[in-house]
Amino acid sequence: MSFGDGADVIVINTCSVTDFTGRQCRNIARRALGANAGAKIVVVGCYAQLKPQEVANIEGVDLALGAAEKFRILDYIDGIASGSGKGMVSAGEVKEADSFISSFSFGDRTRSFLKVQDGCDYKCTFCTIPLRSSTVDQIVSDAKPIAAKGVKEIVLTGVNIGDFGNGTSVIEGVRSRKEALFVDLSRALDEVQGIARFRISSIEPNLCTDEVINFVAGSKRFAPHFHMPLQSGNNKQLAQMKRRYKRELYAERVAHIRAVMPHACIGVDLIVGFPGETEEGFLETCKFVQELPVAYFHVFTYSGRANTPAAKPRTSGSRTQ
Numbered sequence: 001m002s003f004g005d006g007a008d009v010i011v012i013n014t015c016s017v018t019d020f021t022g023r024q025c026r027n028i029a030r031r032a033l034g035a036n037a038g039a040k041i042v043v044v045g046c047y048a049q050l051k052p053q054e055v056a057n058i059e060g061v062d063l064a065l066g067a068a069e070k071f072r073i074l075d076y077i078d079g080i081a082s083g084s085g086k087g088m089v090s091a092g093e094v095k096e097a098d099s100f101i102s103s104f105s106f107g108d109r110t111r112s113f114l115k116v117q118d119g120c121d122y123k124c125t126f127c128t129i130p131l132r133s134s135t136v137d138q139i140v141s142d143a144k145p146i147a148a149k150g151v152k153e154i155v156l157t158g159v160n161i162g163d164f165g166n167g168t169s170v171i172e173g174v175r176s177r178k179e180a181l182f183v184d185l186s187r188a189l190d191e192v193q194g195i196a197r198f199r200i201s202s203i204e205p206n207l208c209t210d211e212v213i214n215f216v217a218g219s220k221r222f223a224p225h226f227h228m229p230l231q232s233g234n235n236k237q238l239a240q241m242k243r244r245y246k247r248e249l250y251a252e253r254v255a256h257i258r259a260v261m262p263h264a265c266i267g268v269d270l271i272v273g274f275p276g277e278t279e280e281g282f283l284e285t286c287k288f289v290q291e292l293p294v295a296y297f298h299v300f301t302y303s304g305r306a307n308t309p310a311a312k313p314r315t316s317g318s319r320t321q
Contacts (some may be wrong), residue, residue, distance in 0.1 A: 009077060013070075040080045043134060044070035054246040074199045074267050079192075101201045113201075114142055116185060117158030124205075127157045134164075138186050140192060147194030154189075155199045162207025183212050188220050202227045202269075205253045206245040210248030213253070224261045228253065229269035234281040247254045247288055254292055258274045261313035266294040273302040 008031045016026055029041050039095065040062045048055045048064040055064040062080040064075065105113040116139050146154055158164065164182040182203075189198055198221050203212070205228045217223045228250070232238050235246045239247065257264050268289065272282065 005028045007036050007039050009042060009080075009232055010036060011042045011044060011073065013038065014043060014045035025055065029060045040077075042073060042080070042309070044077075054189055056089045062088065088126060095194065097242045106146070106149060106151075111153045111155060112146045112149075112150065113155045113157050114139065114146065115158060116156050116163050117238070129247055136188050139185060140188050143189055143192045143195065151195070153197040153199060154195055155201050156189075157201045160204060160207075161201065162203040183209070184216055186212070186215055186219070186222065190221055192194070196219060197223050199220055199223045199225055200227070202229060204229065204244070208253050210256055213256050224259055224264040225267075226264060227267040227269070231269060231271045232277075232281075233270075233285035234277075237281055237285070240263070240276050241274065242270075251288075253291065254294060265296075266292075266297065267296045268294050270297055270299045271302050272299060275302070277302075296311060 012025060012028055012032070025028060025043060025047060029043070033039060034042060041060050042063045042065065043055045043058070043061055044065045046067070048070070049066040052064045052066060063076055065076065069076075076088070102116050116134055143154060164185055186198070186200075189195075200216075201220070203226065208226060208228055213226075215227075216224060230247070230250055231241055231243060233247050234252075244270050254266060257266060268287070270289065272285075297305060
């Protein structure tokens, strides 16, 4: 990451999936100030929402904004520019972040990341974020100016994009039901002219339905690429995580993708060292994924997240992390 261009205000967007985030944020803030003496540092994102005071106490940080406040950065700029906002915090309850704000990346003529959905209401034991979705109409409208910029690929992003549609309305002619689904959005985007390729960033296996898979197989512009988080190949572990599927369903999804798209690229997310995971359970996961015809793995060491059920102390018998 380069900070050599000079800036008056630097915004650091954070994650909080792992406890490594704090060190990363401190390091980035230090580097940003080193390259831009006197710049104001604003930290937003999940880390700022969950631990706003900890963020505000980082040396050099002028402002920490929560999930609902981060889209109103300009409302706070005058306060920190005057010097009165040093270490200022504005982070309400996470449940207050209940509205969807459209956004997409630009500046790269090859690829743009288009947000179609935010948050998740699955309540997995290692995470909790409120759910917010856009509408099909809005996302199609967002895609058109991206195409006008000459971008060749749009990556559809979100925390749980397969659950797109909760609380959104259906566009005319899509389907006569209360809510549009992710496959409805995909079909609408497939008709947007000027984009050579759409890519699904990540989709839960229980939401990667046969309908979605078959659509991608026959679509005009969707890449044959599926990144499906598995997290564990052990059903007991999946239940402890409160994931909404068993490993048998995951294997069925992979098999169906391979049946209709033998050339498809399939990626897998895994968590190791989850509380309660035994050596036997870990080896069971290893055996399961070794037999899956997939292309790559993203493997993460479990990292405790405050205020989640998984972070609570457990009895002995778990593997050493």
